Amino acid sequence: MVQQINPQIPLAERMRPQSLSDFVGQDDLMGEGKLLSSVIASGNLPSLILWGPPGTGKTTLARILARSTAADFVFFSAVLSGVKEVRKIVTQATKLKEEENRGTIFFIDEIHRFNKSQQDAFLPHVESGLFTLIGATTENPSFMVIAPLLSRCKTLVLHPLGEKPLSEIFTRALTDAVSGLGSLELSFGEDSLALLTSLADGDARKGLNTLDIAATLVLHRNSVNPNVSDLQITRDDVREAAQQSSLRYDKNGDEHYNLISALHKSLRDSDPDGSLYWLYRMLESGEDPLYICRRLIRFASEDIGIADPQALTHTISCRDAYHTLGLPEGKLAIAQAVVYLATAPKSNAIYKAEKDILHCIVKTGTLPVPLHLRNAPTKLMKEQGYGKGYAYAHDADQALVAQEHLPEEINNKRFYAPTNRGYESLIKDRLEKWRVILQQRQNHAKN
Numbered sequence: 255m256v257q258q259i260n261p262q263i264p265l266a267e268r269m270r271p272q273s274l275s276d277f278v279g280q281d282d283l284m285g286e287g288k289l290l291s292s293v294i295a296s297g298n299l300p301s302l303i304l305w306g307p308p309g310t311g312k313t314t315l316a317r318i319l320a321r322s323t324a325a326d327f328v329f330f331s332a333v334l335s336g337v338k339e340v341r342k343i344v345t346q347a348t349k350l351k352e353e354e355n356r357g358t359i360f361f362i363d364e365i366h367r368f369n370k371s372q373q374d375a376f377l378p379h380v381e382s383g384l385f386t387l388i389g390a391t392t393e394n395p396s397f398m399v400i401a402p403l404l405s406r407c408k409t410l411v412l413h414p415l416g417e418k419p420l421s422e423i424f425t426r427a428l429t430d431a432v433s434g435l436g437s438l439e440l441s442f443g444e445d446s447l448a449l450l451t452s453l454a455d456g457d458a459r460k461g462l463n464t465l466d467i468a469a470t471l472v473l474h475r476n477s478v479n480p481n482v483s484d485l486q487i488t489r490d491d492v493r494e495a496a497q498q499s500s501l502r503y504d505k506n507g508d509e510h511y512n513l514i515s516a517l518h519k520s521l522r523d524s525d526p527d528g529s530l531y532w533l534y535r536m537l538e539s540g541e542d543p544l545y546i547c548r549r550l551i552r553f554a555s556e557d558i559g560i561a562d563p564q565a566l567t568h569t570i571s572c573r574d575a576y577h578t579l580g581l582p583e584g585k586l587a588i589a590q591a592v593v594y595l596a597t598a599p600k601s602n603a604i605y606k607a608e609k610d611i612l613h614c615i616v617k618t619g620t621l622p623v624p625l626h627l628r629n630a631p632t633k634l635m636k637e638q639g640y641g642k643g644y645a646y647a648h649d650a651d652q653a654l655v656a657q658e659h660l661p662e663e664i665n666n667k668r669f670y671a672p673t674n675r676g677y678e679s680l681i682k683d684r685l686e687k688w689r690v691i692l693q694q695r696q697n698h699a700k701n
Contacts, residue, residue: 306412309457365389414456599676
């Protein structure tokens with residue numbers, strides 16, 4: 255008989271792995287011969303700092319490690335508790351050590367929330383071995399954990415979960431009839447699992463919470479109109495559960511948006527007459543001049559960009575002039591900016607680059623910064639390889655270095671494609687010459 259699911263317990267909690275064999279992801283720490291497997295096999299658990307973003311398994315890992323020993327496990331939240339509660343735990347740990355010769359694993363969630371003096375309180379007990387400290391943090395421990403405590407702990411870095419482990423976690427949650435949603439007989443529709451994985455952005459908990467809500471949406475839909483095919487979780491279900499849909503503008507001001515659209519498109523089409531007409535239509539109808547100024551500033555970046563870098567300067571000056579003059583004199587400053595924008599060379603290369611980059615970010619998630627581009631102000635960060643191999647441009651011929659500046663997964667992407675218009679044509683020529691030089695150096699290095 256299938257166990258009944260307790261709907262009061264979130265899916266992410268129900269699906270929490272109970273052993274290392276069930277733990278998915280963090281392969282650089284797991285597996286035969288890896289650090290954690292060796293630690294568990296030895297039965298000698300050191301004090302640890304688990305550093306990683308939300309939903310990567312820090313708390314789960316701490317619980318699994320605790321089960322591998324005979325020690326008592328104490329969960330402690332730095333958000334909800336303070337030094338007073340720590341004293342009670344120290345007393346309990348001392349009693350357990352004296353009466354039963356058992357150790358204590360003291361897990362502190364969000365240890366970075368403790369200040370320096372609070373963290374100092376742990377030091378003597380970690381050093382004496384009264385308890386084994388496992389601290390979890392989403393913040394860089396080099397800055398958020400005091401040096402004496404950090405030196406007494408081994409720091410393990412947990413990374414955002416990739417597509418494969420997330421897919422495995424979500425599929426297991428949907429099919430597990432004991433702890434997950436398997437008894438509901440739901441399935442993923444076309445590409446819905448891929449979307450769920452993308453929106454989770456490396457965070458298993460976030461994805462499981464979204465899956466839980468999506469399942470509720472499907473069950474509600476099926477209760478209204480029972481249909482076997484309705485038991486599929488669709489991409490729309492995932493989007494609705496994740497609340498990723500874009501917010502809409504208020505539709506009550508249609509004419510307001512019609513007019514600003516006409517102004518914007520007249521500017522884009524390099525028509526100063528149409529641009530001035532729609533500008534004054536808006537001003538005379540009582541539109542806020544500062545709203546128009548903000549839209550002109552946006553236009554200067556979206557439709558002109560580096561084809562004329564002065565466009566942005568002119569629109570900001572236009573706003574400042576209006577602030578100084580007010581109405582009616584300030585209208586001429588706005589009109590001057592409108593004519594300048596209408597007659598400037600046009601390029602949407604920056605705008606297109608923005609859209610391409612945002613699409614890439616949604617698709618690929620939070621990719622890590624390449625190690626050679628990271629600063630390494632602390633010993634720990636240097637040991638992790640931060641800054642290793644970085645080439646300083648000013649020391650190179652023509653200040654050009656052949657090194658990657660994008661994450662490995664997208665290192666061949668080019669987001670900015672300059673046009674042949676205005677100042678941007680000079681930038682295009684410059685970039686093309688630089689790429690030729692760098693390619694020649696790379697070819698020379700290979701030979």
